[in-house]
Amino acid sequence: MPPNGVKPGTKRARQYEQVKESVKDQGKSESTAEEIAARTVNKERAQHGESQESSKSSTEDKSPGQRGGERSGKNGPKGRTKDQLYNEAKDLDVDGRSTMTKDELRKAVDAKK
Structure with missing residues (x-):
């Protein structure tokens, strides 16, 4: 409405x-x-x-x-959250995912795909 x-x-x-x-x-x-x-x-x-x-x-x-959305959201990198990346890593059975940083998770998930 x-x-x-x-x-x-x-x-x-x-x-x-x-x-x-x-x-x-x-x-x-x-x-x-x-x-x-x-x-x-x-x-x-x-x-x-x-x-x-x-x-x-x-x-x-x-x-x-x-x-055009220039003030929307927060400043910083956009994309998947660490939790989303962790869940993807879990689905892809990435070893060592629990100790990885967000950037490491992103690289590992992207490499597995």
Whole structure:
């Protein structure tokens, strides 16, 4: 359900659904996808003067489309977590996996594949 103030069948309602599906396709939960979609749509509405009230950060900052996720997540290496790598190593029967670092696990798993 789109955020308050967004009428069904409008551009913003379609945008909400599209963002929500995109986030769900990335493996996020339903509630997380709804929150991200609502925040995106609300920011777009604020920047285009479609909302009654809007914060300074909403109107003066880059739009989510321009930002392209540059502030999303944490800084640092992306990819599989150490737990994910460990489980893959376990499935591939990699010896010594319990004492390996994340980088060592990644190299061992990639070498076995």
